[in-house]
Amino acid sequence: MSRREAEPAPGGVRGGRPGVAVDAVDLGRTYDLGGTSVAALRGVSLTIAAGDYVAVVGPSGSGKSTLMHLLGGLDRPTSGRLAIGGRDVATLDAGELATLRNETIGFVFQSFHLLPRTSAVDNVALPLVYRGIGGRRRRTMAAAMLGRVGLGHRLDHRPNQLSGGEQQRVAIARALVTDPVLLLADEPTGNLDSVTGESVLGLLEDLNASSGVALVLVTHDREVAARARRQIVMRDGVVVPPADDPDTPTVVPAARGGPEIVDPAPSAEPRRASGSDSGHPFGGSGGATGATERRGEIPAAGKRCGGSIGAGPGGGS
């Protein structure tokens, strides 16, 4: 991973079309499993624009995590074209892709992925190491970010001294400490109880609204998905128009108080291919963006707005 000091840009995309964070055209990703090939993605085109809030839904195995890994530069497509922050990933070597990821993307996963023997503040400071920022300043920036997620009083706790909700807040702080353009959250509430999950989701939405970071959220909860500005519906490795999606209601429910939608079986965290240049996912941070897929778009029913970030006492769980 190359080290260079990169000041976060003021909430914009650093290259390519203005206001576009990620642009994908006809993306394919095929895994080779001992002679058998598994086509996890079969031609997905979408654009994520600055500040957007997009939900990705679809059954387990439909390619959601594969898509997230590609959009975040953790993996490369086997076909199609992908530009992150205006840069075609096919033109980047592994080190350049890692740097781009560090400057542009934040990741949050279902299972937190914190370093177990490392304090909250040092977990959050980790992506700043790759930027060559000095220790004292890293700690100051990480502590400030933990304050924004409501954990200013937990700086020196290790993950096993924190609740699940608090651990996910640490992971969110780590994803955002570099001021990324795009935050990719793959079932971030999947390991949390519903009350804690709601609190974490509210935090993500507040951060999206206040900092302008684009949020792409994988969820199997249709009510949660309806809160996003748009939905991408995936089936068998492709984005399907909502009309072809048996789970999509004809009328998209209101953000709150709409009809109850039964959510399908939860999907497990995906296996990941070794051998992609998936360096360290937490080297990244970025700015702001939104997504516009060319097919399969469901307009937002409503956008949750505002609120203070940081939850305050009791906001964490």
Ligand SMILES: Nc1ncnc2c1ncn2[C@@H]1O[C@H](COP(=O)(O)OP(=O)(O)O)[C@@H](O)[C@H]1O
């Ligand atoms: N590393 C891998 N090697 C082989 N097949 C994989 C790998 N990761 C995912 N797959 C397969 O690709 C398809 C899509 O998986 P994934 O993107 O994890 O789906 P989702 O996140 O929607 O549950 C599934 O059939 C899955 O089994």
Ligand SMILES: [Mg+2]
């Ligand atoms: Mg998945």
